Amino acid sequence: MAKQNIINRTIGVNFNNLGLADVLVWAPFTDKVLLKLADEELAIIKQEHGYFSLTTNKLKPGDQYQFVVNGKSLPDPASLLQPGGVHGPSAAFDLKAFAWTDADWQNIPLSNYIFYELHSGTFSADGTFKGIEDKLDYLVDLGITAIEIMPVSQFPGSRNWGYDGVFPFAVQNSYGGPAALQHLVNACHQRGLAVVLDVVYNHLGPEGNYFGQYGHYFTDKYHTPWGSAINFDDAGCDEVRRYFIENVLMWFRDFHVDALRMDAVHAIRDFSPNHILREINQHVAKLTQETGRTHYVIAECDLNDTRYINPLQKDGYGFDGQWIDEFHHALRVTAGGERNGYYSDFNGIADLAEAYQNGYVYHGQYSNQRQKTFGTTTEGINGRQFVVFSQNHDQVGNRMLGERSSRLFSFEMQKLMTGAVMISPFLPMLFMGEEWSEPNPFQFFVSHSQEELIEAVRKGRKAEFADFHAEGKAPDPQDQSTFENSKISWGLLDKGQHKVMREYYKNLIRLRKSQPAFKNTNRENMSVLVNEASNTLT
């Protein structure tokens, strides 16, 4: 049985130097697993700790296969491609077949990252990786240095933000699958663009989730807002930890991804002596040692706790950076946005000053919304560890109607808000289309195939807006038009005010890149003065 290693993926189906398929699947609940091919079934050999392994010449790249577990034919939990969607068979894929031409590429320093968050399905008319590739020259011209791709792991149907993915290793078939993703990353690197991929390790989606039939992937020790917590510290956790560590390594090693954005790490519960997040980052460090390539891991974290971004040597979890939602909240309230829901903890300009000064607005104060003292000091943390934005997929899409800033703030206020992001001592992030003040919404959409689940999502969505919008009707997440309405309008690029805004963004980005003062993320010499009366900072 292949032991976990740094330089090769070992779980699922992988092709070795002889071109044979090495098959490794973890199925501790059974004594027998079969590999089901087009016209035969092969017995896989039981190993210790619930693993089953086999090396065979009967499975070739492109071939479809399933595992038979307790009489049921199931997709591979470590599948790289689901050609027929989440419920169908898996397809073997050779991770090493792609002809990379980015040997000269070197990751850019983190402090030079200017992120551009995009959703593959709505970024271009055809909603594929190829659609993104076609716009790379535009993005280079705009001046951004990194595209951040919302999750691409196989989800049910063809319309989803990506957070309902159920096969962490499989690249969404409707986006083009793994080969198209490798092609896209290669194309980015040839243009000097870094690639950030959003990954989700706090839960697995509700539809097409066959993991419980294989092993203890879940635990009921903890609750998450999205169902069962992934088992990182209970019986069987060694294998689950290995599964996710291998996932991280794969994106960097086999897809040449430059950075990961890890979704909602605060919902990853682990009482092991070494937290899984720390162990992941330790493995990333080992990979860099092995390959000489630099990789960044950035957390989305709602805890205002520097433990996550402190270095490994200081017993931190070792994330290179984290998103700062509170900067966004303070900025929007200052700009005159509404103050209900999670905005209720924010009061305007003084909070924005806190964000400029500390990253975290709450760094030890009592929060009325959380009903507790919240946050740690950020002393000694460099500003490049904080990613800020005036809008992103969540803040836009989690409004009932999905309105972007373009629909909520005046043209001039939009410019001010972007300015606030761009001159911050943190790393700026744009959300696709904001640079031309895209008027279309970004709404919540799904394409489930199970009626019960579709209804549950509809209901859940409605419940979520109790706090936000008393009036109006929530768009139907399952409706194809909700997805179509969320596509950005490339036709506006050179029109009227849209063009003006785009030029403004371009100049602002150029300014940030050329003026050392604007990209200085060393916070030590910074001071922020608040003028409440004029609602300004100096």
Next chain:
Amino acid sequence: MAKQNIINRTIGVNFNNLGLADVLVWAPFTDKVLLKLADEELAIIKQEHGYFSLTTNKLKPGDQYQFVVNGKSLPDPASLLQPGGVHGPSAAFDLKAFAWTDADWQNIPLSNYIFYELHSGTFSADGTFKGIEDKLDYLVDLGITAIEIMPVSQFPGSRNWGYDGVFPFAVQNSYGGPAALQHLVNACHQRGLAVVLDVVYNHLGPEGNYFGQYGHYFTDKYHTPWGSAINFDDAGCDEVRRYFIENVLMWFRDFHVDALRMDAVHAIRDFSPNHILREINQHVAKLTQETGRTHYVIAECDLNDTRYINPLQKDGYGFDGQWIDEFHHALRVTAGGERNGYYSDFNGIADLAEAYQNGYVYHGQYSNQRQKTFGTTTEGINGRQFVVFSQNHDQVGNRMLGERSSRLFSFEMQKLMTGAVMISPFLPMLFMGEEWSEPNPFQFFVSHSQEELIEAVRKGRKAEFADFHAEGKAPDPQDQSTFENSKISWGLLDKGQHKVMREYYKNLIRLRKSQPAFKNTNRENMSVLVNEASNTLT
């Protein structure tokens, strides 16, 4: 409103220097709280964060009172005395009234602790603190240096191990209440004995638990084996944390307790930046700074994770020590005890050698029973941080029939097992009566008043023994005779083999105290050699 401080208890009812009662209760779910006295009701004034406070001359020490919350008359969550049991009114008690005569007492160094664990209800014929006091001279003569008292916080009825306590601040009325506990500690100190108190912060018992009617004491974010987890990191947690921190401080400051043994800290879930256990130990350190008195806090912990016992300065939780159940398990399997249930991970003499060498038997190996890699290295940890035993209330009482070693091992084997404990580089602990090879069992007993709960406990007990005893009938926990049968037999003290055993213990303790080699807890120069064939260590 009184802020939490180190030198005075601030929550519940406390008497200030003018003899007035300062009343402080946290009731965030309501806008109105009344203080109900014998013949009147006083309105308590609402403060911030859900607190209500009042200073009055109408409540005197000894007076009974209740709080009226949402129309219901309830006991005080921070009650010091429940004269009529868990459901009745609370009684005011002046923590500072006792005339201490232990001003010269100084806590003994931790490495000199020889623990004697006892259960107040079954240790003496009358089952009270006074009953313990009457035997102190005997314990001094035996040579032990510290008594460890199983939990005394108010529990339902008069028979309970103590882990179903519901009023963490109230001292069990049937044991004699808070004044009698202060008297006992004082008497111990006069004889040179230290006092360790067992406290439970991982849950509150099922009967008489009125906390949910006051505030967010519980969270459903985590599960515990005993029901709702206490809320240390969710909305309202500041006040819950303060409640338990004040509890710790009270035992040390107002009861002169020398050390706490904290029950099952692995079940205390907290994702705050500063874990509640660490914050507790930080407050204990502050108390020592304030008073000059030394206090120890010892954890029961099932995680083999040195984070708990690493010092505060090294980001540890700062416990002075922890129990090592694995030493016990390895010892018993080596001695020929059964190997089912939690013993199945242990194989005998080689594991005992691991325990001698590392404290933790599992310090990074794969555990078949836990189905995961388990434990951290204990390098650099001094042996005085580990408490070991050949039996304790749990290992005895959690057998279906509650048999002590006296019923399971030969006389000579019992001597060998005690020898193994006494010559270890760790701190030894005895369980009451083992020194004369007490033949009576220590069984699980309760005295609930709710039929449904009584049945649930009976069933739960039976289910627990699926792994252990296929045959035989479990004693009824609710039956008075189960409690009576668990009392130790002082009449045997000077009889036959019992006397021989007692002399053996006394000599062994004297040897440990007089021979530096036997009480050396510095593990660096120790080596343990295993001889599997002869089942011996050298």
